[in-house]
Amino acid sequence: MSKSILHDYKKFDCYLCRMFGDYSIKGGMQEHHIFGGPNRGLSEKYGLKVKLCFKHHGQRGPDDVHRPDLNGYSDLLKQKGQRAFEEKYSHELFMEVFGKNYL
Ligand SMILES: [Zn+2]
């Protein structure tokens, strides 16, 4: 299993909660691959994934990253993911691998 290039997560560190300054401890931590579908394997390979709490992943509620109809978290994570990738590798490689600019 690859390591996330976005954060060095500890047991209860939800990437989105931390981003919004919420330090309360939540459960149900799950791994979210930033670029899903056919790009899920590439997300795994390059560490483009984050740990999210139950509020942000899995419940399909208003704050779930998989509800792009209700919030902008999916796009936000794609931007963060692309930036992290480009810091580690390059913009050219990102375009070559994912074929789309999210910034
Ligand atoms: Zn969270």
Ligand SMILES: [Zn+2]
């Ligand atoms: Zn997910």
